[in-house]
Amino acid sequence: MAMTCAKTGLKLLSSSSIRRLEDEIYALRMKMEQSYVEEATFGSEKVIDLSRRLDKKINEYMQFRRAWAQQS
DSSP states (O other), rough: OOETTTOOEEEEEEHHHHHHHHHHHHHHHHHHHHHHHHHHHHHHHHHHHHHHHHHHHHHHHHHHHHHHHHHH
8 A cells, every 4th residue: 555755745655565676676686687697797788777777776765765764
């Protein structure tokens, strides 16, 4: 069940939603690491794309964790 933070207006996630974000982050990290092994460089477009996607997902996670902590 998602709630909205009165202070920030952001939708707050339930603990199961946060867990899904953690799982997505883990999966992206594994894909990025595997791509690095295959490409043998951090500079490949595939690795860079996965890194950017991972960064966005981590930022989303951190934003919702802060909001979750404030509501508790």
